[in-house]
Amino acid sequence: MGLLMVALLALATGPALAAEYKLGFVNSERLFREAAPAKRAQQKLEKEFAARDADIQKLTRQSRDLQIQLEKDGVTMSDADRRNKERDLANLTRDLQRSQREFREDLNLRRNEELASVQERANKVIQQIAEAEKFDLIVQEPVIFASPRIDITEKVIKALADK
Numbered sequence: 810m811g812l813l814m815v816a817l818l819a820l821a822t823g824p825a826l827a828a829e830y831k832l833g834f835v836n837s838e839r840l841f842r843e844a845a846p847a848k849r850a851q852q853k854l855e856k857e858f859a860a861r862d863a864d865i866q867k868l869t870r871q872s873r874d875l876q877i878q879l880e881k882d883g884v885t886m887s888d889a890d891r892r893n894k895e896r897d898l899a900n901l902t903r904d905l906q907r908s909q910r911e912f913r914e915d916l917n918l919r920r921n922e923e924l925a926s927v928q929e930r931a932n933k934v935i936q937q938i939a940e941a942e943k944f945d946l947i948v949q950e951p952v953i954f955a956s957p958r959i960d961i962t963e964k965v966i967k968a969l970a971d972k
Contacts, residue, residue, distance in 0.1 A: 833947035834955035836962040845970040850923035868905045934968045
């Protein structure tokens with residue numbers, strides 16, 4: 810019976826205690842999608858990797874064109890020509906796959922670096938907002954549910970835009 814009383818007392822005083830705390834929530838996904846530094850980082854990555862992406866697109870077209878030529882003219886080619894074209898296609902396909910893999914790896918590495926930089930800046934801004942507005946707790950994702958009433962993502966996005 811004593812435990813039941815303690816539990817009831819805790820439930821009765823819980824909401825009163827919770828009202829004394831100031832809570833905040835930051836939606837990281839939205840932050841990385843809408844914040845000015847995140848947008849600048851994305852543009853920087855697109856510019857940085859544009860030439861390599863164009864090279865990969867060129868290799869893709871060459872591979873496709875060679876495949877089409879082999880399918881169309883392969884039966885009329887000499888065996889030696891067809892074998893040479895097939896070898897060229899195999900080499901081109903291998904180079905294309907290697908280039909695509911290296912591109913993805915390098916892009917992911919750079920994206921992670923840029924996002925880490927944005928996250929670091931966002932954490933500083935969140936800390937400043939927490940101190941200035943006297944928050945007791947600010948959480949980021951993963952969160953199952955957060956009321957829009959405590960969502961301070963917009964404040965963080967605006968504060969990042971000012972920097």
